[in-house]
Amino acid sequence: MTATTPAGWLLVVALVLPVAGMLLAFVLGGRAAERLALLLLGLGVGVGVAVSAAVLRMGAPIVYLPGGWAPPLGLALVADGVAAAMLLTTALVLFAVALFGRAAHATPPDQAETRAALAYWCFLLALAGSLAAAFLGGDLFNLFVALEMLTFAALSLACLEGKPSQFRSELRYLLFALIGSVLYLLGTALLYGGYGTLDFRLLAGRTRADLPTLLAAALMTAGLAAKMALFPLHLWLPPAHAGAPPAASALLSGLVVKAAFVLLLRVWIWVLPPLPAMAAAPLLAALGAAAILVGSLVALRQARLKLLVAYSTVAQIGYLFLMLPLVLSGAAETASHAWLGGLLQAGSHAFAKAAMFLAAGLIATALGHDRVTALGGAGQAVPRAVFAFGLAGLSLMGIPPSGGFTAKWLLLTSALGDGQWWWAAVILGGGLLTGGYVYRVLAGTIAAPPGDAPRPRPLPHGPQNVALGLALISVALGLLPLASFGLVQIGRPGALGALP
Amino acid sequence: MILDWLLDGMVALLILAAALWTLAAPTPFAAVIGFVGFGLLASLAWVRLAAVDVALTEAAVGAGATGVILLQSAVRLRRGAAEVAAATPGRATTLLAGLLAGGLGLGLALAVLALPATVPGPAAEAAARSAEVGLGNLVAAVLMAYRGLDTLLESIVLVFAVLAVWAMGPDRHWGGIPGPRFARQRDGPLALLARWLPPVGIVIGIHIAWVGADAPGGKFQGGTVLAAMWVLAWGAGLVRPPSVADRRVRLVLVAGPLGFLLAGLLGAVLDGSFLAWPAALGKPLLLLVEAAMTLSVAAALALLVVGPPERRA
């Protein structure tokens, strides 16, 4: 049944390029690592485009069987619409962050190699490889290995600065990530015991609603929710993400949590039988709703800019869970709208949040601090960064035209269309609260600097332009006609004519 | 039959006791000793479950290498009793955690009992097609062929881990020597052991890696034994870890995964499939990759035990 499809070799390229690049960058070290990373992450954008184009052209998932061994004996690499879209998003954000980091993470001219620079460039490539493995993996155990790769890469980026204040929150992050992985692994053991395979496309439609299967799904969901910092497991995320250098924060908040999200979809949409999934989805969505409200309210009260942005991540992740009861509701049109809405939220948040963290980092550098009550003068010193922060904020609030608006609009209308109006109320409330904290920051940056404050330091345009570019992409996603997102529906169970 | 039952029951009880001791031991050091015992007993359970390859891995990596790392840290993390006491959750949290964990344990136990007694899995096909791979040990065939991508990514995880651990060191020691320094032991049991054991251990390690193709054993287990011999010599002050800037060390670390990758690409060119073992080159290529992997695993494990750079070269 499963076989390597035409263009399947692209998936090998997507995986091998960054992974081999990381190994080589580690051996070569120093400036060579930086050059290699920039080259390969640039090529990664091309690979991402090629994979998406191939999936679109085929109208069906593209598959590669390493070694030619078909599941259940072997394991498959699969790019369906979700995987292709996330791969492309990842490639763009990673390349942008790599360009941004050229200034902050260059090897100093008087040294052959420094710890932070080598770790930055090697782990950028490592992150690219881990995310490719997480999006393209077709086997739930192989995805466990991908999750662990991701943990190492993400954690090393988070600890890049080696600040004393950092280790406690990053170590807590590591413990949560490890517990999440091991609970996920426990679920795969039960699934293998029940069905003799861990290929999620083979499991689809074959699972029973018995105790081992349901417990497996519950454990995997709990583990992935811990990794995504879903309320009430969210407390580790803000200090861990805010404590990292700006480039790392952008990747952690924008991309790393999305890998767990894609795995969550694999479990809920592919593996879990529809009836229990339908019954349990509102519970998960309720936690998502709580995350939106609590995360936004706490963000509103933050004294530090980076922590504010990190709490906003907690809230924005909540939206991703709202899609589940809508996609599983049974009505074909609701499902397809909610699916697109959820994935567009994942994508536009990746761009917007990366832009926001980069901008926040630039603002903090220019002012010498990131106290939200004293941001005056930032508007003159780093105007493009402030503009990027504002544009990204529009997308997070859900103001048209922006990718965030389209995403939230789709979720809202499918909630109303399906009579689940309470989710719509949460979406609107979350938008208002988001407007509150974004306004607080923007109003502060436009104000005149306090008289006794040191003059803000103007910064070069390059890194600001990167932040602005990412913010513009998050806005531009809202300008595209809905029909252009047909890609994400490819391979979704229940989507018309696209069953695996 | 009854003997089997007695044996399994005793092993299970001992494992449970070791686990309880690990959790409740009065000092961290005693807890780690309990954990090493737990690992060794667990490898007995693996033998009883007819998984000898896993038993070897559990004993070497799970109990041995993990144990050494934890012992080292138990020795170094001595203070902080007051902080621990202040941060220990109260009775309510403990009760809640107990209920949660107990509920999960109960659910899992019921789920294990509810699993189907026999499930058609890929094992029959794995056995039937092992001749295509040329590996008599089915576990090795899964690791190197059927699920080669898992193994490739896992070997890459080890490289990530080494760089991640190194990067935890302070900036000023980058390029320096990792790990604590041990005084050179001139005589005493450790010195004797460190001089006499490695030659034997190296032979055993290579043997375990070599026989892995057809009998229980393999690169992870063999590599761990090799790493253990080096760690022993390091602990006795006989050898010094290389600088983290040394390109040769980095080359050894990536040789396994990179070799696996290159062989995989060769498979794509010759056999039309990435990670296929090309029929024309057959077993020699596979053994070459296994050898490189053994070397890289040994280096990675040893360097992970040693830790981040702590002094200048």
Next chain:
Amino acid sequence: MSGPVLYGLLGAALVALGLFGLVVQAAVLRKILAFNLLGGGVFLLFGVVARRTAPAGLAADPVPQAMVITGIVVAFAATALAVAMALRMYQITAAVTVSPPPDAQAGDA
């Protein structure tokens, strides 16, 4: 009930013990130990599963065995990283737990 089921129940008990330890033990080193007990329980469940998915003529399914070998090596690497971080934290701040200090609650870290 047979031998493998006994180990299955043991695995379930180890998972419960490990999870309990992870929540109630404050010291990082104890948490890392509990994580390893939890992992040991999960691996044992794979071992039990391997007995059930084995066809006639094979004592145990090699596929879950290979997964456990991979899992053990990955868990070792994770432990090494956690220990390295814990030691570094101790060196710099003398802290041995990851609970947030009381003064950092207001988000002013």
